[in-house]
Amino acid sequence: MDLLIDALSSGWAIRAMIASSLVGIMCGVIGCFIVLRNMSLIGDALAHAILPGIFVAFILVGYSTIGFFLGSVVAGLFTAFGITWIQHNVKTKNDAAIGIVFTTMFAIGVMGISYISQGEGVHLDLSDFLFGTTLSISPEDIYITGTVCIFVLASVVVFYRYLFITTFQETIAQTMGISVKMIHYFLMLLLSFAVVSALRSVGVILVVAMLITPASTALLLSNKLKNVLIISAIIGLISANLGLIISIIFNTTPGPAMTVVVTGLYLIAAVFSPKKGLAVRYIRKQRQRLKIEQEDILKQAVKADDGIVLDVSYFTDKLDFSKGQVKTLLQQLSKEGLGQWKNGRFKLTDKGLSAGEVLVRAHRLWETYLVDKVGLNEEQIHDEAEKMEHHMSSEFLDEVDHLLGYPEKDPHGSPIPQKFTRPKLSIIDLHPKSKAKIASKQISDAIESELWELGLLPNQDFILNEIGRDYVEIQCDSEKKEIRTSLARLISVEK
Structure with a gap:
């Protein structure tokens, strides 16, 4: 612990922690929009495609942090435009277009950096760009990363409404006059900035993990975009710092350590997320299974003769349950007040x-x-x-x-329990040619709705003309109306 404290109090460790924190927050926020737009592969493509920008920048201005940054951004934007152009103008599938462009750019970058690194006095190591060099971050790197982080976060805040609607409702955004294509390219610009800023921390190979995994983890924990952005930023921050600490303790590379940490947080959320976690889904599934088994017991008990006391064998004969399973279910139903389980015998309560x-x-x-x-x-x-x-x-x-139409029997001829109590006096109970009026209160809102559709109002007088097998005919003033017999049986009337 003393060694860890000494290491973290060093200048290089402080710079590494500041830069990693900025990258974690920035990638966490911008990654949410990348994941929600199904653009994860584009994020990976931009991360790999910036290498030619580093190669060209080194040729033009030499070993310069600002030069590498500008060259990488230009390469990222060129890649984004190239992918979009192929997707819209060439008959090539979207994922194939991404693969073609980014692998080509990556190959050019690797070839270029490998070539110039062979020159005498050239200190340009390809592995530094692939896996990051967190522990050798300079103050200039921090200034650039901090500036980019502020710009990205400010852009998300200012253009939040545009990013939101173009992410979830692209068609509506177009009808509102919002340029969906412009927002797309602006997001590509922000993504390029984030990828380039993460270059020194985690490298181009692993930056996609910091873009995708915190956002995916946050989406497991919340469905509200603002909350997702905040959670994702916090996860990115924790992952970056915890990964750096682990790399110091175990004397390993910080970039991969950060990736492992953020993946671990994702797995924890995947299992224990309050709404979407595997553990919660398992518990919910088990509760649903128990509920269905209890309901099967109740249904079979109701089908038995009214008031009969049942034993375990009755349920094992009717259901594919073991004796132990039936006893457990009957005990649970008894605890819930749905039945009485005593001395191996079961009887339904009124509630059951x-x-x-x-x-x-x-x-x-x-x-x-x-x-x-x-x-x-x-x-x-x-x-x-x-x-x-x-x-x-x-x-x-x-x-x-x-x-x-409120049937009384099912196709097998078994009676259907009625939810609504039959009225004291219905149209069916009247004699032909008798006079009556529609009662002001019906047994259900559904019956009142049916009467409204028929044009029959409360307290309206009528004469019963005829009771047929399928329809009943009544007369209101001079107008005759036909009512289904099944419905007429449930309409309350008064003489």
Whole structure:
């Protein structure tokens, strides 16, 4: 620890930490837009394609940090324009265009740097650009990196709305008069700046990790872009500094250490993310499985004779469950107040009976829907209904019930538990030629909606003309109206 503290208090370590922090924050922020736009491969391409810029800059101005920076930016922009031009003007797939341009640029850069590094007195090591030289960063490097970082972050803040809408709603952005192509090239400029600034810290090979991995990690933790940008910047900052510390402790290269750290943070988020993590998804899946098993038990208990006391063998015969599994489920249902489990016997409570009837209603309504609306036969519907009955909300079931006309039996002839209580007096209960009026209060909003569509208002008088098999005919003043028999059975009326 003393050695680590001594090392970190040195000038070279402080400069390395400042530069790495700036790169981590900058790459974390700009990387979010790169990942969301599915441009990760372009980020990798620009990282590799800046080498020719370094080669040309060395020929023109010699070993100069500013020269390398300007040359790399020009090479990056040339690459971005080249890729975009091929994608729009040549019949070549997008990923193929990226691969063609960046591999060519990278090859030219490697050849050029390798050639001039053979000259006498030339200190230009290709590995320094490929893997970074964090520990030999100069004050000039920090000034350039800091300036670029401020420019990139300020640009994101100022043009946030334009970046946001062109990232998620490109068509709407065009209708608003925003130049999507201009924003794209501006983002390429920012990306080029970020890549060049990360050159000394992590090198061109590993800079893509600092662009993509923090952003991908942040997207696992939040769905709000502003939060994603902040989280990604923090992850980039932590990864850069922690990677630098690890490299000092283990006497290894800082760039790869930073990459390993940020990948480790990504794996942690992938497992433990509150909403998208593998662990949370596993727990949610197990809870859903337990819920379905409990509901299967409830449904089978409801199908038994009313009030009967059931034992474990009844459920093992009906379901593909073991005795131990059934006992555990019955004990859980008992704890939740849905049944009484005592001395190996189980009986539904009123609460459990109601919950079970909901499941039976869902199953039989969906079977009826599949036959009446989808056109399946009776042999094809049971398995599908077994799956769907656990996932249909109460509102959805009410819509299905309404669409089917509130059927009382399923295609197999089994009764469908009714959610809505039958009215005390319905149109069906009237005698032909009797007078009545529509009640002011109906048993459900769906019935009121049906009446509204039929033009029948609360307290409206009518005469029952005829009760048919499928339709009931009533007369309001001089107008005759036909109402489905299944609906007429649920309309409350008053004499």
